[in-house]
Amino acid sequence: MRSNNTFAQNETPESDGTVAQDFGDTRVIHLGGTLRAKAAVRSSDAVGVDEMSVAAADAAMKDLSGDFQNWMGDEVNRLIAAYEVFRDSPPDQRDVGPLFRASHDIRGQAAVFGFPIAAEIAGSLSKLLDKIEPDYLPIQLVAHHVDSVKAIYRNNIRDYANPVATQIIHNLRRAIDRVVDARQRAMQEEIRFRRTT
Amino acid sequence: MFRVDCSRLRFLVIDDNGYMRRIIRTLLHGFGTREVFEAEDGAAGLESFATHLPDVVITDWSMPVFDGIELTKMIRQPDTSPNPFVPIIMVTGYAERNRVFEARDAGVSEMLVKPISAKGLYARIAKVVLNPRPFIRTENYFGPDRRHLVKADQYKNRGAVAAFTGTGMGNA
Structure with missing residues (x-):
């Protein structure tokens, strides 16, 4: 469980790393990064834009x-x-x-x-x-x-x-x-x- | 740095205009995407969403009968939607400030104002995949945090104030 926020209550870890924190009547849900894990790949491009993909689409x-x-x-x-x-x-x-x-x-x-x-x-x-x-x-x-x-x-x-x-x-x-x-x-x-x- | 490998993602494109769907599909295939599903209105889009469980939804705003805003609100139903957290990119001709706020309040993740470009679409996809915003659930709202560039400290501070005043964080 990620827990460095002393004001949050009821932190609820999910199997994919998602963490939910309650602040009064508001729940903040930090997504576990499932989509990132699925599709993010390291890039040598300094700005993180896949120039080749953009050029292919153009x-x-x-x-x-x-x-x-x-x-x-x-x-x-x-x-x-x-x-x-x-x-x-x-x-x-x-x-x-x-x-x-x-x-x-x-x-x-x-x-x-x-x-x-x-x-x-x-x-x-x-x-x-x-x-x-x-x-x-x-x-x-x-x-x-x-x-x-x-x-x-x-x-x-x-x-x-x-x-x-x-x-x-x-x-x-x-x-x-x-x-x-x-x-x-x-x-x-x-x-x-x-x-x- | 990271980039997005779109070949690993499944997209759902919802637009009543066939030419616009064709343009978006062409761009996605250009990015390397293999799985692109299409629907021509919000109702068909919702059905397709439940059937295909896409990783990213790209929708138009203005559609007959069931528009992109209504579709977004349906998808963002936390207790009934198959995936209320799915990134929703709205591609629209509307650029007015009040329209942007309306889309944001419905739970849209990113907006892309037409005319559409490869670079613009890729940037929105990269943003929702690589840097997704936290989700907020209150009595009146469920969706991505409506403030961009949110830092954990802001939550801490607001949580502290909420705990002190007993008012909660309100509709973030």
């Missing part, structure tokens, strides 16, 4: 990357389909879930697929869908995001230096600013109305 990803263009196309089509279902549903029956998951997936994966700008725009869309109630979602702004991702993919835009990318991002920011301005004006109107009543 090489495997490079082999896979030939499929990324098509995978990105599938994800963009899924986003467009989810948006169209959302747009065409009666407002009281709109389910934001599939649209959110489609945009969230592009946010996470598009950079790996070689489309970092699409990832950024999809990230903006997923935040919008996450933070605003479906009833209050500015559908035009959602459409702007979806169209932007579509344009980025169809024009094969992969870096920020591309002039079309600059224009798309500029247009999207203007659209976001318009929505934010409109929302702020509406809130100010509401405050003014409350003060006068």
